[in-house]
Amino acid sequence: MAEKCTLCPVECGQDREKRRGYCGADNAISVAKYGLHPFEEPCISFRNGSGTVFFTGCSLRCVFCQNFELSRARVTREVSVRELAGIFQALEEQGAENINLVTAAHYVPHLIQAFSLYRPKIPVVYNTHAYEKIDALRAIDRYIDVWLPDMKYFSPKISLRYTGREDYFERASHAVAFMTQRKNDVRDGKMYAGCIVRHLVLPLCASDSVQIVNWFASLRSDAYFSLMGQYTPCGEIGKFPELQRRITPREYKKVRNALFASGIKNIFLQELGAADEKFIPDFSDNTDTLF
Numbered sequence: 001m002a003e004k005c006t007l008c009p010v011e012c013g014q015d016r017e018k019r020r021g022y023c024g025a026d027n028a029i030s031v032a033k034y035g036l037h038p039f040e041e042p043c044i045s046f047r048n049g050s051g052t053v054f055f056t057g058c059s060l061r062c063v064f065c066q067n068f069e070l071s072r073a074r075v076t077r078e079v080s081v082r083e084l085a086g087i088f089q090a091l092e093e094q095g096a097e098n099i100n101l102v103t104a105a106h107y108v109p110h111l112i113q114a115f116s117l118y119r120p121k122i123p124v125v126y127n128t129h130a131y132e133k134i135d136a137l138r139a140i141d142r143y144i145d146v147w148l149p150d151m152k153y154f155s156p157k158i159s160l161r162y163t164g165r166e167d168y169f170e171r172a173s174h175a176v177a178f179m180t181q182r183k184n185d186v187r188d189g190k191m192y193a194g195c196i197v198r199h200l201v202l203p204l205c206a207s208d209s210v211q212i213v214n215w216f217a218s219l220r221s222d223a224y225f226s227l228m229g230q231y232t233p234c235g236e237i238g239k240f241p242e243l244q245r246r247i248t249p250r251e252y253k254k255v256r257n258a259l260f261a262s263g264i265k266n267i268f269l270q271e272l273g274a275a276d277e278k279f280i281p282d283f284s285d286n287t288d289t290l291f
């Protein structure tokens with residue numbers, strides 16, 4: 001990674017000792033904020049909230065990113081590997097139900113070092129856009145209890161339009177298939193191990209969402225499918241008029257009906273009312289909490 005980074009499918013080849021890669025990360029770990037998150041799936045947030053660590057930078061860079069300030073590395077706080085291990089410990093001491101690593105694909109080697117310094121006693125959740133290399137996932141697999149990938153786009157045309165990456169589905173489908181092999185361990189409503197695949201329905205993309213539902217059903221996995229209707233216009237969407245509205249009840253119903261007809265057993269379904277800025281964490285420096 002140090003001389004020519006090829007950690008993720010972008011393979012930008014940047015020397016991260018000298019400059020930032022396409023993902024916005026250099027060789028230092030950068031965290032925007034961390035804290036207890038009450039609005040993840042109920043089995044993840046459970047009673048006390050998920051101990052969420054938001055890393056900055058992103059190798060996928062969706063134009064409508066709901067955490068835009070983070071993914072473009074505009075909000076950054078450098079921490080050492082030892083400090084990151086200390087964050088895991090601090091969250092655990094605050095009563096976090098788990099450690100939830102958000103968009104950390106570009107920090108996999110750092111995470112492995114941090115876990116060698118401190119191994120949390122609570123489950124570790126890997127929360128990702130799924131545009132990942134299998135080798136990187138295998139490298140960190142032994143430290144992860146719950147895989148929490150997004151499955152964002154089926155059509156190469158749509159992923160190209162919103163991320164510049166035509167091979168999103170090709171890469172992400174392999175990554176998600178790898179993650180769904182993890183057996184679920186859910187006791188008394190809390191997930192200790194397993195996989196939840198999320199999908200956010202986008203305006204004008206209900207048919208693409210249905211393709212994702214059908215693809216997921218074809219895996220015949222016990223993993224959970226979490227359908228989200230919380231799309232809120234954000235980010236660099238000036239050139240994308242179709243993204244400047246929320247999804248309609250009709251669009252959501254089309255995907256929801258496909259999900260109910262798919263035979264997928266384990267489902268989370270978000271209410272359309274969740275499409276509100278109040279569910280997007282506050283990344284300003286003015287507060288110590290996420291919400």
Ligand code: SF4
Pocket residue numbers: 005006007008009010011012013014016020021022023024025059105106
């Ligand atoms: S992780 Fe970042 S620096 Fe490394 S290949 Fe991907 S985009 Fe480039």
